[in-house]
Amino acid sequence: MSYDALAPFYERLETLVFGRALQRARCAPLEAWKGSDPRTVLILGDGDGRFLEAARRRWPAASITSIDQSEGMLALARKRTDSSGVRFVRGDARVVLEELDSKSFDVIVSHFFLDCFALETLGELVPQIARCLRPGGHWFVSEFTAQTAWQRCVLWVMYRFFNLTTETEATLFPNYGDVMRSNGLEPARLGTWRAGFIVADDWRPCPSGVAGA
Numbered sequence: 175m176s177y178d179a180l181a182p183f184y185e186r187l188e189t190l191v192f193g194r195a196l197q198r199a200r201c202a203p204l205e206a207w208k209g210s211d212p213r214t215v216l217i218l219g220d221g222d223g224r225f226l227e228a229a230r231r232r233w234p235a236a237s238i239t240s241i242d243q244s245e246g247m248l249a250l251a252r253k254r255t256d257s258s259g260v261r262f263v264r265g266d267a268r269v270v271l272e273e274l275d276s277k278s279f280d281v282i283v284s285h286f287f288l289d290c291f292a293l294e295t296l297g298e299l300v301p302q303i304a305r306c307l308r309p310g311g312h313w314f315v316s317e318f319t320a321q322t323a324w325q326r327c328v329l330w331v332m333y334r335f336f337n338l339t340t341e342t343e344a345t346l347f348p349n350y351g352d353v354m355r356s357n358g359l360e361p362a363r364l365g366t367w368r369a370g371f372i373v374a375d376d377w378r379p380c381p382s383g384v385a386g387a
């Protein structure tokens with residue numbers, strides 16, 4: 175199995191385990207950032223397109239690039255969305271990002287995508303992504319957190335499932351936040367769900383270039 179095979183069941187499975195919490199986290203930037211009008215948006219590991227559908231409604235004038243390596247996921251996203259203004263790219267984000275101009279996106283979105291990668295990969299991927307962000311841009315991230323024993327337990331079970339059923343590289347939840355900070359990015363919290371297990375953040379380059387300075 176892979177994300178292609180999982181794609182038709184992905185939403186049902188998610189709803190069974192988390193209810194609407196993940197979709198609320200995905201859409202938090204659209205709520206928090208009402209009235210904004212980005213011109214260029216990059217969505218990484220877009221999945222079945224539920225965020226894309228909501229983003230199209232909120233940002234109708236935006237030109238959106240949606241990258242995913244799973245054809246099954248992209249097919250669902252295409253079906254769900256009026257594709258005017260959307261460029262779908264099938265491929266490994268690490269390769270596709272190399273072809274994108276630097277500083278070319280007002281908004282970058284990665285929902286439950288960074289957790290697919292091992293920490294060493296994130297060390298290269300995070301700066302690759304950050305390079306595409308325009309000065310003053312926003313990188314919206316929804317993710318899980320691994321602060322408490324029960325959260326680490328649930329994540330352990332989730333990784334066993336995704337390692338068995340998909341090509342997910344990470345075998346443990348990576349501390350992506352440290353990698354983001356070491357690349358000069360700082361988060362502003364947009365919301366938390368399920369007792370803090372799910373978070374949505376707006377990551378932005380900090381003015382000093384050193385996060386936490």
Ligand SMILES: C[S@@+](CC[C@H](N)C(=O)[O-])C[C@H]1O[C@@H](n2cnc3c(N)ncnc32)[C@H](O)[C@@H]1O
Pocket residue numbers: 177200218219220221222241242243244247265266267268284285286287290
């Ligand atoms: C856990 S799912 C999250 C999907 C979606 N963002 C969401 O919020 O449900 C991870 C997604 O990232 C995609 N993905 C994983 N590794 C990738 C890579 N190296 N390049 C592009 N897409 C990737 C998978 O195909 C899958 O659709």
